[in-house]
Amino acid sequence: MSWWKLHKRDKPGQTTSTAVLASASIITRDQVRSVVGRKQEWQAQGWDFYRTVPELKSGIRWAANGCSRARLYIGRIDPDGSSRPTPVDAQGDDLDPDLVARLLAPLEELAGGQLGQSEMLRRFSVHLDIPGESYLVGFDDPKTNERRWLVCSPSEITSVGGGGKVRVQLPESQTSRIELSLDETTLIRLWRPDDEFSYLPDSPLNGLQEPLRELQGLSAHVLATVDSRLQGAGLGLISDDVTPASPQQSDGPNPIHSDPVTAALIEAASASLKNRDSAAALVPLLLRVPGSVEDKFKWFSFATELDEQVLPLREGATKRVAIGLDMPPEALTGMADVNHWTGWLLSDTGITMHIEPKLGLVCDALNSQHFRPAWEALGVPDPENWACWYDTSDLKQRPNRGPEALQAFKEGLIGAGPTRRELGFADEDAPTDEEQNRSLVQQIVQSAPSLAPSLLPFLGIRIPETEAAEAVADAVSDNPDAAVESGSGPAELPAASAATPAAPPALGRPGPPDPPSVTASASESAALEWRTSCLDMAVRRALERAGQWLINRGGRGLRGQFRHVPLHRIHVELAADSDQLDAMLADAYREFHAATPGQPCLHQAVDHYVRALLLAREEHHRDYLARAIAQAGCDGQAA
Incomplete structure (x- = not known):
């Protein structure tokens, strides 16, 4: 026996649950004659107004189209109720695959899957807004022997005799009808309960009959006046x-x-x-x-003059209808101060206050009358901990969220898939592993040019100077004594060009200093270390001058934002352009030049080194400075 038949039967020793929502119930044999086919006068008038008043039809379809874009999913209920149910597919590997299959089975079958559920939600919305009630009918199609689901209005379903049967109007044609026995059919009634008598249906049209008749009469008067002319x-x-x-x-x-x-x-x-x-x-x-x-x-002339008060009266009646409908009035009447920048605010309000309550009513009805009984029949443990809920994220997407998605991706808050979706790209546009690696290397080289000599070969770019340095390093590691005798070593690398302030290869990865035995004696190494310390002070002074210039240029806001950042590191946080370097470094070397007269090589090397740090937004390191001075050919000069 199918699970949908099992869940309709009372279990031995167990009475039928009385915890039933007032807005949904399964129609039994005893209820079919008293419930099905009972229509009130205002419900029939509501359908007439829906067909003849375009403003009303537009408003009801606005809400219906919004509901149709929601997606149903199965999730675990939050114990404290502070958040929405967590989707099953977000539980990771914690759930048994067999349990997941049993949880999703009723949803996958309902209305033929996601596409059919979209139309199901749309029709539910229309029915709840016009007659105030709707019927969900599930039966085995005699032609295909497959489970079929229909959403019927009260006009499409009637009771037949007293044998517990109903006659359902099929959507194929006017003459397509089928008689179904309640023993073999799932018949669920959903309704918007009346505030006084909850067993009666209610809808916004129940209180809009007068303004709708007024709007209908004014429109007929305008049309008759136009025809008379x-x-x-x-x-x-x-x-x-x-x-x-x-x-x-x-x-x-x-x-x-x-x-x-x-x-x-x-x-x-x-x-x-x-x-x-x-x-x-x-x-x-x-x-x-x-x-x-x-x-x-x-x-x-037989023409009737158009009354000047007719159009304002019709606009007033339209506003009354818009206020009475279950939708934001501005969505029907329009707002002069709404543009594409603030339109999403109106949309979010309409979704939260009008569409989501209706979806909640539908989900509550489906949970109590369909899903939980079905999960019990399928043997799902603790079915009350699970629920079918709605996802309206597609409705709440703000326009042009690409920059926000990129920023969230950089901060690790979302993955690459959602980022591509927000930018309008498909998953097929994702880069391959090789393309990702090349892009990563390019980003590292651009942000840290000092790493270029070691990373550019990965991109297929060979640097002759780097190859020569690697050969010298290999020779030194293989035969250090020969290297000392021949005078070979890192000091033989070409000096940086004095014409370009770009970061020289000397700003490479900081590593252990060259062995003193290779380059100089112990006394000479001590002198070079002392000279490097003095030059380090000059570099820090210049970087502080440049950092103060960047802060002053940005105003008071930057002073507060970077008050905890040392001045000699401001250039790492704030970018500097090449055409600004002269102004930033004006008089930055006054004391340095006064203390080292007659040392143009050192002056030029330090200036090039500082400019390279500013443009590359790199921090200053003593090892970087020592290599820059060595490659500039200033090793033989005394400070």
């Missing part, structure tokens, strides 16, 4: 003293009236209504009268 060009009276042309009898489609004047009026009016280009719409009907007419001719 198109029924010919009026009547022209000519004095008997004037000799008009004798009109000839017409053989038109309208029969000639016994009164020739009346017949002529009818024929002229019908001709103008059928053909707006007819002469009858422009030339008045001419009649001859005995006696004198003012100035021998007088014209009468």
Whole structure:
């Protein structure tokens, strides 16, 4: 026996649960005659208004289209109720695959899956807004032997006799009907309960009959007035003293009236209504009268003047209807101060206050009358801990969330898939592993040019100087004594160009200093270390001057934002342009130049080194400085 049949039967020793929502119930054999087919007068009038008042139809479809874009899912209920149910697919590997399959089985079968559920939610919304109730019918199709689900209005389902059967109108055609036994059918009634008598259905149209009739009457009046202005060009009276042309009898489609004047009026009016280009719409009907007419001719118009108060009255009635509907009034009447930047605020309010409560009613009904009984039949432990709920994230997407998605991706808050989706790309556009690795290397080289010599070979770019340095390093590691005798070592690397302030290879990865035995004696190494310490002070002074310039240029806001950042590190946080370097470093080396007269090589090397740090937004390290001075060829000079 199918699970949907099992869940309808009472278990041995167990009575039927009385914890049933007031907005949903499974129709039993005892209830079918008292519930199904009972329609109230206002429900029939609501369908008439829906078909004839375009403002009403637009508002109801607005809410229905919003509900259709929601997605149903199965999730675990939060014990304290502070958040939405957590989806099953977000539980990770904690759930048994067999349990997941049993939880999802009723949802996957309901209405044929996600596409059918979208139409199901749309029809639920329309029915709850017009007659205030709807029926969910599940039965085995005799033609396909597959489970079929229909959402029926009260007009599409009636009770048959007293044998517990219902007759359902199928959507295929007017004559397509099927009789179903409640023993073999799932019949769930959903309704918006009346505030006084909860067993009765209610809808916004129950309280909008007067403004809807007013709007309907005003629209009919405007239409009649417009038609009256198109029924010919009026009547022209000519004095008997004037000799008009004798009109000839017409053989038109309208029969000639016994009164020739009346017949002529009818024929002229019908001709103008059928053909707006007819002469009858422009030339008045001419009649001859005995006696004198003012100035021998007088014209009468049969058109009704359009009342100036009609259009404001109709706008007022439209606002009353918009306020009474279960939707934001601005969505129907429009707002002058809403644009594409603030439109999402209106949308979020409409979703939260109007669409989500309706979806909650539907989900509560499905949980109590369909899912939990089905999970019990399928052997799901603790079915009360699970629920079918709705996801309206597709409705709440704000326009142009690409920058926010990129920032969230950089901070590790979302993955690459959601980021691509927000930017309008598909998962097929994702880079391959090789492309990702190349992109990562390029980003590292751009942010830290000092790592370029070691990373560029990964991109297929070979640097001759790097290859020579690697060969020297290999030779030194293989035969250190030969390297000392020949004078080979890192000091033989080419010096940085004095014309370009770009980061030189000397800003490479900091590593252990060269062995003193390779480059100089112990005393010379101590002198070089002392000189590097003095130059380090000059570099820090220049970087502090540049950092103070960047802070002053940014204003008071930057002073507060970076008050805890040392001045010599400000350039790491704030970017500097090459055309700003001269202004940033003005008078930055005054004390340094005064303390080291006659040392142009050191002056130039330190300046190039500082400029490279500023442009690359790199921190200063003593090892970087020592290598830069060595490559500049200033090792033989004393500070």
